[in-house]
Amino acid sequence: GQSLEQPSEVTAVEGAIVQINCTYQTSGFYGLSWYQQHDGGAPTFLSYNALDGLEETGRFSSFLSRSDSYGYLLLQELQMKDSASYFCAVRVRGDGATNKLIFGTGTLLAVQP
Amino acid sequence: ETGVTQTPRHLVMGMTNKKSLKCEQHLGHNAMYWYKQSAKKPLELMFVYSLEERVENNSVPSRFSPECPNSSHLFLHLHTLQPEDSALYLCASSPRGAEAEQYFGPGTRLTVT
Numbered sequence: 150g151q152s153l154e155q156p157s158e159v160t161a162v163e164g165a166i167v168q169i170n171c172t173y174q175t176s177g178f179y180g181l182s183w184y185q186q187h188d189g190g191a192p193t194f195l196s197y198n199a200l201d202g203l204e205e206t207g208r209f210s211s212f213l214s215r216s217d218s219y220g221y222l223l224l225q226e227l228q229m230k231d232s233a234s235y236f237c238a239v240r241v242r243g244d245g246a247t248n249k250l251i252f253g254t255g256t257l258l259a260v261q262p
Numbered sequence: 263e264t265g266v267t268q269t270p271r272h273l274v275m276g277m278t279n280k281k282s283l284k285c286e287q288h289l290g291h292n293a294m295y296w297y298k299q300s301a302k303k304p305l306e307l308m309f310v311y312s313l314e315e316r317v318e319n320n321s322v323p324s325r326f327s328p329e330c331p332n333s334s335h336l337f338l339h340l341h342t343l344q345p346e347d348s349a350l351y352l353c354a355s356s357p358r359g360a361e362a363e364q365y366f367g368p369g370t371r372l373t374v375t
Contacts, residue, residue, distance in 0.1 A: 153304070179362075180362055182362045182363070190368070191266075191352065191366040191367060191368050191369060192305070192352070192354075192364075192366045193366070194363045194364065194365070197362040197363060199362075236304070236305065238305075238362075240361055240362045243310060243317060243318050243361075244317060244318050244319075245310075245312065245317030245318065246312070246317065247293060247310055247312040247317045247318065247358065247359075247361065248359075248361045249295075249307055249310055249318060249361055250307070250361055250362065250364065251304075251307070252304040252305040252306075252307075253304055254302070254303065254304045255304065
């Protein structure tokens with residue numbers, strides 16, 4: 150089966166750096182995505198790693214180690230608006246020619262002043 | 263036009279009712295998805311359509327019936343639901359082959375009484 154693990158909650162202060170880890174056990178793995186969801190809002194795409202290494206997009210970076218079945222999302226210079234839930238999702242082989250995402254349970258990030 | 267829209271935003275229905283959820287995407291994508299999001303649970307993939315053909319059905323009960331009449335529209339027909347079906351139902355779309363980066367609608371908050 151497919152399983153993903155990420156911490157349920159993380160708390161940090163404004164201006165700090167926070168890392169949200171994600172470990173996974175899957176078959177047919179193609180890559181790892183990260184999504185942000187504010188309370189009452191729709192999930193929005195943040196990043197995708199298909200290869201090992203670090204991808205940087207502004208204040209956010211994402212890392213993948215395929216050999217360790219592990220990835221993380223790094224948020225720098227935290228702002229109050231970063232308070233949200235963050236989901237990792239593995240892209241895996243689907244039933245047909247289309248692949249699919251399997252989501253983790255999400256990490257609730259609370260940024261404090 | 264907002265990328266992915268969903269109607270209605272909120273729905274309350276009895277267990278014997280029949281209702282439909284609608285999703286429309288204005289992004290030119292050709293893959294569409296239905297997800298269920300319950301409290302304290304990961305997003306659960308329900309159905310995947312690619313080029314208007316259903317390619318994934320994740321063991322969803324038959325009381326949920328999807329329909330994809332064209333690449334821009336996706337419906338979820340509901341009948342004889344159970345209280346445990348109460349959840350946020352999210353629609354998403356992506357280009358075919360780019361499942362890692364999905365664009366989500368705001369969701370329909372469904373309450374079954």
